Amino acid sequence: MLNLAPMAIGAILSFFINQEMAENVKKWYALYTKSRWEKKVYEDLQSKGIETYLPLLKTLKQWSDRKKWVEEPLFRSYIFVNITRKEYHSTLNTDGVVRFITFQGKAVPIPPQQIEAVKAYLDEEDRIFPDETDYQPGDMVEVVRGPMRGLSGMLVEVKGKQRVLIEIENIGKHLIINIPKSILEQV
Numbered sequence: 278m279l280n281l282a283p284m285a286i287g288a289i290l291s292f293f294i295n296q297e298m299a300e301n302v303k304k305w306y307a308l309y310t311k312s313r314w315e316k317k318v319y320e321d322l323q324s325k326g327i328e329t330y331l332p333l334l335k336t337l338k339q340w341s342d343r344k345k346w347v348e349e350p351l352f353r354s355y356i357f358v359n360i361t362r363k364e365y366h367s368t369l370n371t372d373g374v375v376r377f378i379t380f381q382g383k384a385v386p387i388p389p390q391q392i393e394a395v396k397a398y399l400d401e402e403d404r405i406f407p408d409e410t411d412y413q414p415g416d417m418v419e420v421v422r423g424p425m426r427g428l429s430g431m432l433v434e435v436k437g438k439q440r441v442l443i444e445i446e447n448i449g450k451h452l453i454i455n456i457p458k459s460i461l462e463q464v
Contacts, residue, residue, distance in 0.1 A: 301363070314354075416463055441458050
């Protein structure tokens with residue numbers, strides 16, 4: 278018969294209890310999706326009961342015969358999920374999901390403050406003022422106002438009169454974000 282001291286038994290029980298609690302803690306993660314599958318993946322994850330966030334930006338699209346306001350993902354091919362470890366495989370096995378954003382082979386949790394900053398940024402959209410600065414692709418720019426203040430990157434494309442696409446490096450990956458010109462300055 279094994280003679281374990283009561284302290285050793287307590288430590289073992291504590292380890293298993295902490296493991297169980299760690300599996301039930303929800304954390305935000307970024308998923309990379311197939312191109313233009315963000316909304317479908319969002320709906321599928323919602324139907325599985327997984328907390329999901331897909332930041333959408335209203336943009337005016339023009340065709341040869343009409344103009345229409347459409348909602349496009351702020352981050353193309355990315356969607357955010359708030360999951361426990363138990364929901365990891367169910368999330369990954371959703372149609373259209375390519376992979377989690379990882380660092381050294383492990384999914385990288387995103388601090389909740391960053392998710393809240395994106396939400397605040399989208400809520401701020403209605404307070405954007407016109408900007409006549411002549412930005413060009415290749416310009417280095419920095420966000421000087423709003424929740425994304427301090428981010429810097431390279432301007433990739435001018436999108437109409439008031440918006441631009443900039444490429445930023447975050448969590449070891451390059452992201453392209455659609456942002457108002459009025460909150461940028463050249464670096």
